[in-house]
Amino acid sequence: MDAAAAVNINTILSNTNGLCIELLHRADDPCVWVIRKSKKFLWFRMHPSTTWFMDKQQALIFAQKQQEKQLQ
Secondary structure (H helix, E strand, O other): OOHHHOOEEEEEEEEEOOEEEEEEEEOOOOOOEEEEEEEEEOOEEEEEEEEEEOOHHHHHHHHHHHHHHHHO
16 A cells, blocks of 8 residues: 555534534545534543544534534
């Protein structure tokens, strides 16, 4: 396996009120998309939940719903 092909893609989708929602993906594994929600506490980031998906669209829809729920 080529070392350059194993790239992690981390995209911050939302960062409001101390809650960070990220989309995680490995380029060498196209079937795994992870949404990670973390809460900021002092200077630490706690990772209370991760949810795994088989495609990007499902992950983005879930992240959008989580962001809307946080804003309510």
